[in-house]
Amino acid sequence: MEEQSSTYTTPIQKITLEQIQTEGLILDIGGGGEGLVSRIGGTKVCAVDIRISEIREAQIHRPPSNWFVGDGQALCFQKNVFDVVTLWFSLGYMSDWSIKQKVLKGAHRVLGENGRLSILGSRIPESCERLIFWGHFTFPDGTISQIGYGVSGGQEQTLERITELLSDIGFKIRFQKDNNEWFEIQAVKI
Numbered sequence: 347m348e349e350q351s352s353t354y355t356t357p358i359q360k361i362t363l364e365q366i367q368t369e370g371l372i373l374d375i376g377g378g379g380e381g382l383v384s385r386i387g388g389t390k391v392c393a394v395d396i397r398i399s400e401i402r403e404a405q406i407h408r409p410p411s412n413w414f415v416g417d418g419q420a421l422c423f424q425k426n427v428f429d430v431v432t433l434w435f436s437l438g439y440m441s442d443w444s445i446k447q448k449v450l451k452g453a454h455r456v457l458g459e460n461g462r463l464s465i466l467g468s469r470i471p472e473s474c475e476r477l478i479f480w481g482h483f484t485f486p487d488g489t490i491s492q493i494g495y496g497v498s499g500g501q502e503q504t505l506e507r508i509t510e511l512l513s514d515i516g517f518k519i520r521f522q523k524d525n526n527e528w529f530e531i532q533a534v535k536i
């Protein structure tokens with residue numbers, strides 16, 4: 347990790363994105379930007395983002411998804427309607443932990459029984475003012491996207507803290523992997 351003033355820039359992380367296996371609906375929270383989930387799940391995806399500008403950016407790739415401008419802390423959906431909820435590199439854009447908690451509680455509410463939560467997140471150390479996470483993403487169809495995600499530092503966003511929060515909220519961790527600069531979690535609503 348390179349330190350200049352107090353901005354950390356990660357080395358490029360090579361990340362292979364998997365298909366999201368479900369017959370049901372997928373809610374992607376913070377789904378603007380590169381629109382990773384929408385580009386994989388297409389019409390099954392309801393993508394929520396708090397900024398219309400970020401939705402416009404994701405729409406450049408023309409995924410046939412459903413777009414909602416909204417705050418993940420106050421989702422406009424009924425309870426128990428989604429099979430899968432995804433937060434792929436969006437939790438880092440919610441720098442306040444009370445927002446992360448409210449958004450994850452919202453995810454729990456809208457998931458159906460045994461609904462699945464999929465999180466990909468960057469590790470954000472406490473000791474930096476800003477983090478730039480570089481990802482080299484390979485999609486299931488072989489498409490490549492190289493992206494830099496710039497987020498506020500100081501969050502101490504780690505795999506351990508997120509899994510602890512998920513357990514408190516009522517999720518069972520099914521899979522977790524620490525990839526040093528980023529982590530992945532698969533959990534189930536209990």
Ligand SMILES: C[S@@+](CC[C@H](N)C(=O)[O-])C[C@H]1O[C@@H](n2cnc3c(N)ncnc32)[C@H](O)[C@@H]1O
Pocket residue numbers: 375376377378379380381382383394395396397400401416417418419433434435436439440445449495
């Ligand atoms: C830049 S995107 C990066 C990840 C994105 N999933 C992708 O595929 O590229 C993260 C998004 O989270 C959104 N966001 C931040 N706080 C949010 C909130 N409380 N509710 C919904 N979206 C939020 C930001 O507007 C931003 O567009």
